[in-house]
Amino acid sequence: MIFYRIVCRNLVAWVGLLLTWVTFSASVSNATSVAENRLAAEIVVMKGDLRRMGEFSSLPLIQKGLKDRLLGASAPLSLLIRTARENNSALPLPPENSVGALQRALVDKNFSEAAFWVDELLSVFPFEPKNIFPINKTxxxxxxxxxxxxxxxxxxxxxxxxxxxxxxxxxxxxxxxxxxxxxxxxxxxxxxxxxxxxxxxxxxxxxxxxxxxxxxxxxxxxxxxxxxxxxxxx
Ligand code: HEC
Structure with missing residues:
Protein backbone atom coordinates (compact mmCIF):
# COMPACT_ATOMS: atom_id res chain seq x y z
CA MET A 1 0.00 0.00 0.00
CA ILE A 2 2.80 2.39 1.01
CA PHE A 3 4.68 1.35 -2.09
CA TYR A 4 1.58 2.05 -4.15
CA ARG A 5 1.26 5.55 -2.66
CA ILE A 6 4.91 6.33 -3.31
CA VAL A 7 4.61 5.18 -6.90
CA CYS A 8 1.43 7.19 -7.21
CA ARG A 9 3.00 10.33 -5.75
CA ASN A 10 6.02 9.91 -7.97
CA LEU A 11 3.73 9.50 -10.91
CA VAL A 12 1.94 12.74 -10.05
CA ALA A 13 5.32 14.48 -9.70
CA TRP A 14 6.47 13.10 -13.05
CA VAL A 15 3.28 14.16 -14.79
CA GLY A 16 3.70 17.62 -13.24
CA LEU A 17 7.28 17.81 -14.46
CA LEU A 18 6.31 16.61 -17.90
CA LEU A 19 3.59 19.26 -18.16
CA THR A 20 6.03 21.97 -17.05
CA TRP A 21 8.51 20.77 -19.67
CA VAL A 22 5.88 20.71 -22.42
CA THR A 23 4.76 24.25 -21.53
CA PHE A 24 8.37 25.41 -21.33
CA SER A 25 9.40 23.92 -24.65
CA ALA A 26 6.26 25.31 -26.29
CA SER A 27 7.15 28.80 -25.10
CA VAL A 28 10.78 28.32 -26.16
CA SER A 29 9.78 27.20 -29.64
CA ASN A 30 7.36 30.13 -29.81
CA ALA A 31 10.19 32.48 -28.85
CA THR A 32 12.27 30.85 -31.58
CA SER A 33 9.71 31.50 -34.20
CA VAL A 34 9.31 35.13 -33.07
CA ALA A 35 13.06 35.77 -33.46
CA GLU A 36 13.20 34.01 -36.81
CA ASN A 37 10.04 35.69 -38.06
CA ARG A 38 11.31 39.09 -37.00
CA LEU A 39 14.61 38.54 -38.84
CA ALA A 40 12.94 37.28 -42.01
CA ALA A 41 10.25 39.99 -41.88
CA GLU A 42 12.92 42.71 -41.68
CA ILE A 43 14.57 41.28 -44.79
CA VAL A 44 11.25 41.04 -46.71
CA VAL A 45 10.43 44.67 -45.82
CA MET A 46 13.92 45.75 -46.89
CA LYS A 47 13.34 44.08 -50.25
CA GLY A 48 10.00 45.91 -50.53
CA ASP A 49 11.52 49.24 -49.51
CA LEU A 50 14.28 48.85 -52.10
CA ARG A 51 11.58 48.27 -54.73
CA ARG A 52 9.76 51.38 -53.47
CA MET A 53 12.96 53.40 -53.88
CA GLY A 54 12.47 52.88 -57.63
CA GLU A 55 8.72 53.49 -57.52
CA PHE A 56 9.13 56.82 -55.72
CA SER A 57 12.12 58.04 -57.70
CA SER A 58 10.40 61.42 -58.29
CA LEU A 59 9.68 62.02 -54.58
CA PRO A 60 12.91 62.93 -52.79
CA LEU A 61 11.37 63.19 -49.29
CA ILE A 62 9.84 59.73 -49.47
CA GLN A 63 13.12 58.40 -50.85
CA LYS A 64 15.00 59.92 -47.94
CA GLY A 65 12.54 58.28 -45.52
CA LEU A 66 13.01 54.92 -47.26
CA LYS A 67 16.78 55.22 -47.14
CA ASP A 68 16.67 55.96 -43.42
CA ARG A 69 14.34 53.01 -42.89
CA LEU A 70 16.69 50.73 -44.84
CA LEU A 71 19.73 51.83 -42.87
CA GLY A 72 17.79 51.47 -39.62
CA ALA A 73 16.66 47.97 -40.58
CA SER A 74 20.15 46.86 -41.59
CA ALA A 75 21.78 47.96 -38.32
CA PRO A 76 20.42 45.20 -36.03
CA LEU A 77 20.55 42.41 -38.66
CA SER A 78 23.67 40.72 -37.26
CA LEU A 79 22.20 40.72 -33.77
CA LEU A 80 18.88 39.37 -35.04
CA ILE A 81 20.71 36.57 -36.87
CA ARG A 82 22.64 35.74 -33.69
CA THR A 83 19.47 35.59 -31.58
CA ALA A 84 17.60 33.53 -34.16
CA ARG A 85 20.52 31.06 -34.42
CA GLU A 86 20.90 30.85 -30.64
CA ASN A 87 17.26 29.81 -30.44
CA ASN A 88 17.43 27.45 -33.39
CA SER A 89 20.80 25.85 -34.01
CA ALA A 90 19.50 24.29 -37.25
CA LEU A 91 19.34 27.75 -38.79
CA PRO A 92 22.17 28.23 -41.32
CA LEU A 93 24.80 30.93 -41.23
CA PRO A 94 24.20 33.86 -43.58
CA PRO A 95 26.35 34.00 -46.76
CA GLU A 96 29.81 35.25 -45.82
CA ASN A 97 30.09 39.05 -45.42
CA SER A 98 26.50 39.47 -46.67
CA VAL A 99 25.35 41.73 -43.84
CA GLY A 100 28.46 43.95 -44.02
CA ALA A 101 28.22 44.15 -47.81
CA LEU A 102 24.52 45.06 -47.57
CA GLN A 103 25.23 47.82 -45.04
CA ARG A 104 28.06 49.22 -47.15
CA ALA A 105 25.90 49.18 -50.28
CA LEU A 106 23.17 51.12 -48.47
CA VAL A 107 25.60 53.71 -47.13
CA ASP A 108 27.02 54.09 -50.66
CA LYS A 109 23.47 54.36 -52.06
CA ASN A 110 24.21 51.41 -54.31
CA PHE A 111 20.67 50.10 -54.17
CA SER A 112 20.97 47.44 -56.87
CA GLU A 113 23.83 45.83 -54.96
CA ALA A 114 21.84 46.15 -51.73
CA ALA A 115 18.96 44.33 -53.46
CA PHE A 116 21.36 41.52 -54.43
CA TRP A 117 22.45 40.98 -50.81
CA VAL A 118 18.90 41.21 -49.53
CA ASP A 119 17.94 38.38 -51.93
CA GLU A 120 20.92 36.34 -50.75
CA LEU A 121 19.80 36.73 -47.13
CA LEU A 122 16.20 35.97 -47.99
CA SER A 123 17.20 32.68 -49.59
CA VAL A 124 18.69 31.62 -46.23
CA PHE A 125 16.05 33.16 -43.96
CA PRO A 126 12.69 32.92 -45.73
CA PHE A 127 9.62 34.51 -44.14
CA GLU A 128 7.12 31.72 -43.45
CA PRO A 129 4.77 33.02 -40.77
CA LYS A 130 2.77 29.85 -40.16
CA ASN A 131 0.93 31.51 -37.29
CA ILE A 132 -0.45 34.25 -39.56
CA PHE A 133 -1.39 32.17 -42.62
CA PRO A 134 -3.83 30.96 -43.82
CA ILE A 135 -5.81 34.17 -43.61
CA ASN A 136 -9.07 33.96 -41.71
CA LYS A 137 -11.77 35.29 -44.02
CA THR A 138 -14.95 34.56 -42.05
C1 HEC B 1 -0.06 57.38 -34.07
C2 HEC B 1 -0.24 57.09 -35.47
C3 HEC B 1 -0.33 55.63 -35.88
C4 HEC B 1 -1.18 54.67 -35.41
C5 HEC B 1 -2.26 54.81 -34.35
C6 HEC B 1 -0.88 53.46 -36.17
N1 HEC B 1 0.14 53.70 -37.06
FE1 HEC B 1 0.92 52.38 -38.34
N2 HEC B 1 2.33 53.72 -38.88
C7 HEC B 1 2.33 55.06 -38.53
C8 HEC B 1 3.43 55.73 -39.22
C9 HEC B 1 3.80 57.23 -39.12
C10 HEC B 1 4.09 54.73 -39.97
C11 HEC B 1 5.31 54.91 -40.88
C12 HEC B 1 6.53 54.57 -40.07
C13 HEC B 1 7.79 54.55 -40.90
O1 HEC B 1 7.78 54.65 -42.12
O2 HEC B 1 8.83 54.35 -40.29
C14 HEC B 1 3.37 53.49 -39.72
C15 HEC B 1 3.71 52.28 -40.28
C16 HEC B 1 2.90 51.17 -40.28
C17 HEC B 1 3.13 49.99 -41.06
C18 HEC B 1 4.34 49.73 -41.94
C19 HEC B 1 4.09 50.31 -43.26
C20 HEC B 1 5.30 50.23 -44.15
O3 HEC B 1 5.48 51.15 -44.93
O4 HEC B 1 6.07 49.27 -44.05
C21 HEC B 1 2.09 49.14 -40.85
C22 HEC B 1 1.87 47.79 -41.49
C23 HEC B 1 1.21 49.79 -39.91
N3 HEC B 1 1.73 51.03 -39.59
C24 HEC B 1 0.04 49.26 -39.45
C25 HEC B 1 -0.69 49.81 -38.41
C26 HEC B 1 -1.80 49.15 -37.79
C27 HEC B 1 -2.36 47.80 -38.19
C28 HEC B 1 -2.24 49.97 -36.79
C29 HEC B 1 -3.33 49.71 -35.79
C30 HEC B 1 -3.23 48.50 -35.02
C31 HEC B 1 -1.40 51.17 -36.81
N4 HEC B 1 -0.47 51.02 -37.81
C32 HEC B 1 -1.53 52.26 -35.99
C33 HEC B 1 1.46 55.67 -37.67
C34 HEC B 1 0.50 55.02 -36.92
Missing amino acids: KGSRIKAEALHEKFCSGCHANNADSHREINIERPAWNLFQMAKEVGKNELAARLFIGVKGDSLTAMDNPLSYTEMSRLIGLYRQGLNTKSNLSDGS
Whole structure:
Protein backbone atom coordinates (compact mmCIF):
# COMPACT_ATOMS: atom_id res chain seq x y z
CA MET A 1 0.00 0.00 0.00
CA ILE A 2 2.80 2.39 1.01
CA PHE A 3 4.68 1.35 -2.09
CA TYR A 4 1.58 2.05 -4.15
CA ARG A 5 1.26 5.55 -2.66
CA ILE A 6 4.91 6.33 -3.31
CA VAL A 7 4.61 5.18 -6.90
CA CYS A 8 1.43 7.19 -7.21
CA ARG A 9 3.00 10.33 -5.75
CA ASN A 10 6.02 9.91 -7.97
CA LEU A 11 3.73 9.50 -10.91
CA VAL A 12 1.94 12.74 -10.05
CA ALA A 13 5.32 14.48 -9.70
CA TRP A 14 6.47 13.10 -13.05
CA VAL A 15 3.28 14.16 -14.79
CA GLY A 16 3.70 17.62 -13.24
CA LEU A 17 7.28 17.81 -14.46
CA LEU A 18 6.31 16.61 -17.90
CA LEU A 19 3.59 19.26 -18.16
CA THR A 20 6.03 21.97 -17.05
CA TRP A 21 8.51 20.77 -19.67
CA VAL A 22 5.88 20.71 -22.42
CA THR A 23 4.76 24.25 -21.53
CA PHE A 24 8.37 25.41 -21.33
CA SER A 25 9.40 23.92 -24.65
CA ALA A 26 6.26 25.31 -26.29
CA SER A 27 7.15 28.80 -25.10
CA VAL A 28 10.78 28.32 -26.16
CA SER A 29 9.78 27.20 -29.64
CA ASN A 30 7.36 30.13 -29.81
CA ALA A 31 10.19 32.48 -28.85
CA THR A 32 12.27 30.85 -31.58
CA SER A 33 9.71 31.50 -34.20
CA VAL A 34 9.31 35.13 -33.07
CA ALA A 35 13.06 35.77 -33.46
CA GLU A 36 13.20 34.01 -36.81
CA ASN A 37 10.04 35.69 -38.06
CA ARG A 38 11.31 39.09 -37.00
CA LEU A 39 14.61 38.54 -38.84
CA ALA A 40 12.94 37.28 -42.01
CA ALA A 41 10.25 39.99 -41.88
CA GLU A 42 12.92 42.71 -41.68
CA ILE A 43 14.57 41.28 -44.79
CA VAL A 44 11.25 41.04 -46.71
CA VAL A 45 10.43 44.67 -45.82
CA MET A 46 13.92 45.75 -46.89
CA LYS A 47 13.34 44.08 -50.25
CA GLY A 48 10.00 45.91 -50.53
CA ASP A 49 11.52 49.24 -49.51
CA LEU A 50 14.28 48.85 -52.10
CA ARG A 51 11.58 48.27 -54.73
CA ARG A 52 9.76 51.38 -53.47
CA MET A 53 12.96 53.40 -53.88
CA GLY A 54 12.47 52.88 -57.63
CA GLU A 55 8.72 53.49 -57.52
CA PHE A 56 9.13 56.82 -55.72
CA SER A 57 12.12 58.04 -57.70
CA SER A 58 10.40 61.42 -58.29
CA LEU A 59 9.68 62.02 -54.58
CA PRO A 60 12.91 62.93 -52.79
CA LEU A 61 11.37 63.19 -49.29
CA ILE A 62 9.84 59.73 -49.47
CA GLN A 63 13.12 58.40 -50.85
CA LYS A 64 15.00 59.92 -47.94
CA GLY A 65 12.54 58.28 -45.52
CA LEU A 66 13.01 54.92 -47.26
CA LYS A 67 16.78 55.22 -47.14
CA ASP A 68 16.67 55.96 -43.42
CA ARG A 69 14.34 53.01 -42.89
CA LEU A 70 16.69 50.73 -44.84
CA LEU A 71 19.73 51.83 -42.87
CA GLY A 72 17.79 51.47 -39.62
CA ALA A 73 16.66 47.97 -40.58
CA SER A 74 20.15 46.86 -41.59
CA ALA A 75 21.78 47.96 -38.32
CA PRO A 76 20.42 45.20 -36.03
CA LEU A 77 20.55 42.41 -38.66
CA SER A 78 23.67 40.72 -37.26
CA LEU A 79 22.20 40.72 -33.77
CA LEU A 80 18.88 39.37 -35.04
CA ILE A 81 20.71 36.57 -36.87
CA ARG A 82 22.64 35.74 -33.69
CA THR A 83 19.47 35.59 -31.58
CA ALA A 84 17.60 33.53 -34.16
CA ARG A 85 20.52 31.06 -34.42
CA GLU A 86 20.90 30.85 -30.64
CA ASN A 87 17.26 29.81 -30.44
CA ASN A 88 17.43 27.45 -33.39
CA SER A 89 20.80 25.85 -34.01
CA ALA A 90 19.50 24.29 -37.25
CA LEU A 91 19.34 27.75 -38.79
CA PRO A 92 22.17 28.23 -41.32
CA LEU A 93 24.80 30.93 -41.23
CA PRO A 94 24.20 33.86 -43.58
CA PRO A 95 26.35 34.00 -46.76
CA GLU A 96 29.81 35.25 -45.82
CA ASN A 97 30.09 39.05 -45.42
CA SER A 98 26.50 39.47 -46.67
CA VAL A 99 25.35 41.73 -43.84
CA GLY A 100 28.46 43.95 -44.02
CA ALA A 101 28.22 44.15 -47.81
CA LEU A 102 24.52 45.06 -47.57
CA GLN A 103 25.23 47.82 -45.04
CA ARG A 104 28.06 49.22 -47.15
CA ALA A 105 25.90 49.18 -50.28
CA LEU A 106 23.17 51.12 -48.47
CA VAL A 107 25.60 53.71 -47.13
CA ASP A 108 27.02 54.09 -50.66
CA LYS A 109 23.47 54.36 -52.06
CA ASN A 110 24.21 51.41 -54.31
CA PHE A 111 20.67 50.10 -54.17
CA SER A 112 20.97 47.44 -56.87
CA GLU A 113 23.83 45.83 -54.96
CA ALA A 114 21.84 46.15 -51.73
CA ALA A 115 18.96 44.33 -53.46
CA PHE A 116 21.36 41.52 -54.43
CA TRP A 117 22.45 40.98 -50.81
CA VAL A 118 18.90 41.21 -49.53
CA ASP A 119 17.94 38.38 -51.93
CA GLU A 120 20.92 36.34 -50.75
CA LEU A 121 19.80 36.73 -47.13
CA LEU A 122 16.20 35.97 -47.99
CA SER A 123 17.20 32.68 -49.59
CA VAL A 124 18.69 31.62 -46.23
CA PHE A 125 16.05 33.16 -43.96
CA PRO A 126 12.69 32.92 -45.73
CA PHE A 127 9.62 34.51 -44.14
CA GLU A 128 7.12 31.72 -43.45
CA PRO A 129 4.77 33.02 -40.77
CA LYS A 130 2.77 29.85 -40.16
CA ASN A 131 0.93 31.51 -37.29
CA ILE A 132 -0.45 34.25 -39.56
CA PHE A 133 -1.39 32.17 -42.62
CA PRO A 134 -3.83 30.96 -43.82
CA ILE A 135 -5.81 34.17 -43.61
CA ASN A 136 -9.07 33.96 -41.71
CA LYS A 137 -11.77 35.29 -44.02
CA THR A 138 -14.95 34.56 -42.05
CA LYS A 139 -17.51 37.31 -41.44
CA GLY A 140 -16.87 37.23 -37.69
CA SER A 141 -13.16 37.70 -38.24
CA ARG A 142 -13.80 40.62 -40.58
CA ILE A 143 -16.06 42.35 -38.05
CA LYS A 144 -13.36 42.01 -35.38
CA ALA A 145 -10.72 43.32 -37.76
CA GLU A 146 -12.85 46.34 -38.69
CA ALA A 147 -13.36 47.19 -35.01
CA LEU A 148 -9.64 46.81 -34.33
CA HIS A 149 -8.66 48.92 -37.31
CA GLU A 150 -11.18 51.64 -36.49
CA LYS A 151 -10.15 51.85 -32.85
CA PHE A 152 -6.39 51.59 -33.11
CA CYS A 153 -5.24 52.30 -36.65
CA SER A 154 -7.59 54.53 -38.63
CA GLY A 155 -6.65 57.65 -36.65
CA CYS A 156 -3.31 57.72 -38.49
CA HIS A 157 -3.79 55.40 -41.48
CA ALA A 158 -6.41 56.91 -43.80
CA ASN A 159 -9.12 54.52 -44.96
CA ASN A 160 -10.75 55.79 -48.06
CA ALA A 161 -9.50 54.49 -51.35
CA ASP A 162 -9.24 57.93 -52.96
CA SER A 163 -7.23 59.52 -50.18
CA HIS A 164 -4.17 61.14 -51.66
CA ARG A 165 -0.79 59.81 -50.78
CA GLU A 166 0.90 61.82 -48.09
CA ILE A 167 4.07 62.80 -49.89
CA ASN A 168 5.19 65.85 -47.97
CA ILE A 169 6.71 63.96 -45.08
CA GLU A 170 9.51 61.44 -45.05
CA ARG A 171 7.76 58.54 -43.37
CA PRO A 172 4.00 58.74 -43.88
CA ALA A 173 1.40 56.39 -42.42
CA TRP A 174 0.23 54.81 -45.67
CA ASN A 175 -3.33 53.81 -46.42
CA LEU A 176 -3.17 50.13 -45.49
CA PHE A 177 -5.97 49.13 -47.89
CA GLN A 178 -4.02 50.71 -50.73
CA MET A 179 -0.84 49.05 -49.54
CA ALA A 180 -2.59 45.66 -49.51
CA LYS A 181 -3.38 46.12 -53.21
CA GLU A 182 0.20 46.98 -54.06
CA VAL A 183 2.15 44.34 -52.17
CA GLY A 184 1.71 40.56 -51.95
CA LYS A 185 0.26 39.07 -48.79
CA ASN A 186 3.66 37.87 -47.61
CA GLU A 187 5.09 41.40 -47.72
CA LEU A 188 1.93 42.78 -46.11
CA ALA A 189 2.33 40.26 -43.26
CA ALA A 190 5.99 41.21 -42.85
CA ARG A 191 5.11 44.92 -42.81
CA LEU A 192 2.45 44.30 -40.16
CA PHE A 193 4.82 42.10 -38.19
CA ILE A 194 7.46 44.76 -37.79
CA GLY A 195 5.58 47.95 -38.70
CA VAL A 196 3.34 48.04 -35.65
CA LYS A 197 5.28 49.08 -32.58
CA GLY A 198 4.23 48.87 -28.96
CA ASP A 199 5.25 51.32 -26.28
CA SER A 200 7.80 51.19 -23.49
CA LEU A 201 5.50 48.82 -21.56
CA THR A 202 5.78 46.15 -24.25
CA ALA A 203 9.45 46.91 -24.90
CA MET A 204 8.33 48.16 -28.33
CA ASP A 205 7.17 44.65 -29.22
CA ASN A 206 4.28 44.36 -31.64
CA PRO A 207 1.11 44.42 -29.50
CA LEU A 208 -0.93 42.59 -32.15
CA SER A 209 -1.43 38.83 -31.83
CA TYR A 210 -0.89 36.53 -34.82
CA THR A 211 -4.66 36.07 -35.04
CA GLU A 212 -5.21 39.83 -35.14
CA MET A 213 -2.56 40.25 -37.84
CA SER A 214 -4.20 37.48 -39.85
CA ARG A 215 -7.62 39.14 -39.52
CA LEU A 216 -6.26 42.56 -40.49
CA ILE A 217 -4.57 41.13 -43.59
CA GLY A 218 -7.93 39.62 -44.58
CA LEU A 219 -9.64 42.99 -44.09
CA TYR A 220 -7.01 45.06 -45.90
CA ARG A 221 -6.91 42.67 -48.84
CA GLN A 222 -10.69 42.44 -49.16
CA GLY A 223 -11.10 46.20 -48.80
CA LEU A 224 -13.88 48.05 -47.04
CA ASN A 225 -17.35 47.38 -48.31
CA THR A 226 -19.36 50.48 -49.14
CA LYS A 227 -21.92 49.81 -46.40
CA SER A 228 -19.19 49.91 -43.81
CA ASN A 229 -19.63 52.71 -41.33
CA LEU A 230 -15.94 53.12 -40.70
CA SER A 231 -14.93 56.72 -40.42
CA ASP A 232 -12.73 58.15 -43.13
CA GLY A 233 -9.79 58.59 -40.81
CA SER A 234 -8.04 60.96 -43.17
C1 HEC B 1 -0.06 57.38 -34.07
C2 HEC B 1 -0.24 57.09 -35.47
C3 HEC B 1 -0.33 55.63 -35.88
C4 HEC B 1 -1.18 54.67 -35.41
C5 HEC B 1 -2.26 54.81 -34.35
C6 HEC B 1 -0.88 53.46 -36.17
N1 HEC B 1 0.14 53.70 -37.06
FE1 HEC B 1 0.92 52.38 -38.34
N2 HEC B 1 2.33 53.72 -38.88
C7 HEC B 1 2.33 55.06 -38.53
C8 HEC B 1 3.43 55.73 -39.22
C9 HEC B 1 3.80 57.23 -39.12
C10 HEC B 1 4.09 54.73 -39.97
C11 HEC B 1 5.31 54.91 -40.88
C12 HEC B 1 6.53 54.57 -40.07
C13 HEC B 1 7.79 54.55 -40.90
O1 HEC B 1 7.78 54.65 -42.12
O2 HEC B 1 8.83 54.35 -40.29
C14 HEC B 1 3.37 53.49 -39.72
C15 HEC B 1 3.71 52.28 -40.28
C16 HEC B 1 2.90 51.17 -40.28
C17 HEC B 1 3.13 49.99 -41.06
C18 HEC B 1 4.34 49.73 -41.94
C19 HEC B 1 4.09 50.31 -43.26
C20 HEC B 1 5.30 50.23 -44.15
O3 HEC B 1 5.48 51.15 -44.93
O4 HEC B 1 6.07 49.27 -44.05
C21 HEC B 1 2.09 49.14 -40.85
C22 HEC B 1 1.87 47.79 -41.49
C23 HEC B 1 1.21 49.79 -39.91
N3 HEC B 1 1.73 51.03 -39.59
C24 HEC B 1 0.04 49.26 -39.45
C25 HEC B 1 -0.69 49.81 -38.41
C26 HEC B 1 -1.80 49.15 -37.79
C27 HEC B 1 -2.36 47.80 -38.19
C28 HEC B 1 -2.24 49.97 -36.79
C29 HEC B 1 -3.33 49.71 -35.79
C30 HEC B 1 -3.23 48.50 -35.02
C31 HEC B 1 -1.40 51.17 -36.81
N4 HEC B 1 -0.47 51.02 -37.81
C32 HEC B 1 -1.53 52.26 -35.99
C33 HEC B 1 1.46 55.67 -37.67
C34 HEC B 1 0.50 55.02 -36.92
